[in-house]
Amino acid sequence: MNTDAAYYRLAIRIFADFSGSIAVPAVFAALIGKWLDEKYGTEPKFLALFLLLALLSTAWIVVKKAKRYQKEYDALNKKASSGK
Numbered sequence: 811m812n813t814d815a816a817y818y819r820l821a822i823r824i825f826a827d828f829s830g831s832i833a834v835p836a837v838f839a840a841l842i843g844k845w846l847d848e849k850y851g852t853e854p855k856f857l858a859l860f861l862l863l864a865l866l867s868t869a870w871i872v873v874k875k876a877k878r879y880q881k882e883y884d885a886l887n888k889k890a891s892s893g894k
Contacts, residue, residue: 813890820886824879831871839864 843857850856 813893816886816890820879820882827875827879828872831875832868835864835868835871836861 839860840857843854843860846856846860847853
């Protein structure tokens with residue numbers, strides 16, 4: 811397998827994974843917060859609360875995934891350097 815191709819595949823996987831990890835919680839938080847605010851007439855309290863929770867959970871998820879991808883990247887570097 812071409813080493814460059816392995817790096818590109820890892821980069822695309824990281825991009826897709828992080829994009830979803832950032833977008834999905836924010837969208838759900840906005841939808842749920844807006845719905846609760848309309849239901850209880852508390853605009854924008856629930857929206858702000860859920861967006862804050864989404865931000866915190868996203869940060870935790872991204873840090874956790876970054877550590878996992880760092881291990882994969884290090885293993886790929888080790889494999890590439892031993893193959894040359």
